[in-house]
Amino acid sequence: MRGPRVGVKALVVRDRQVLMNRYTDADGHVVLALPGGGQEHGEDQVAALIRECREEIGATVEVHQMACLFEILTERRYRDGAPIPLFHQVNIAYWCDLAEGEEPGLGTDPDAGQDGTEWLPLDRLDDHDVRPVELKRWLQSDPSSRPVSLGVCAPA
Template identity: 35%
Template sequence: MRRKLRVAAYAICVRDGQLLLARWTDGRGRPEWTLPGGGMEHGEDPYDTVLREVEEETGYYVEVTGLLGVDSFRLTTRSRFRRPVDRQGLRLVYEARVTGGQLRPEIGGSTDLAAWHPLETVPGLNRVGLVDTGLALWRERPVTGRLPQKMNTA
């Protein structure tokens, strides 16, 4: 079975009781809110990845204020040739604060909108599981960098 590993870095940006999110579009017509961030390029440091991805997806420049934790998941999918692929996602979740730039949508990327959402309204949003995982890491700040009970975040 073919194996694929994807390493990505995401940011939790909370300001005045609001969370910065980007709306992810998967091409199937069902957009979902996600944390700003994304895949690491070959040779890139994850710290640099989160800075680049947040700016690409939101227009903001951020300063990383801490590493909240790591989330990983595994699933088996099919390749375009219908062969099974064992996929593992490794996601680093950083805490960050906005230092400059202006809120704007990503141009020609995987997200089409960026917006601030009051923390109390986030549970009602159509969102990916990573948002809940990131918020739990932000609230609980586990010393292991891992949530005690693994959440399904794929």
């Protein structure tokens, strides 16, 4: 049996806006999610997050302390009805800043379907399809009452 995958996510907040990756489907629907991805075997989390951000947002980040963690558990089926193996990822989001002189854009190896980045105003997150939804609520809550764990979240 395989264990969960570890993901690292960058929480970059500047001028009351959070940086998100933008994904647009064939129907034009836009979904936004934090930059980051899977930690590779033998790679520490900071190195993984710096690598993932270069790949996805084309910018170097400075990684600070952990902000929160959340799990994604998904079960899907192929079109013929056969089950797809369970995807289980434990995501650790870190507060980050862009390194001096860096600005985000589309990186060297973006995720499938990713077509850019966006700065979203924290007070307008409800106007967007931010995934996971639990993270959107967490970002909108009072910082002094934010839990460290968001638990199991709806798939991104």
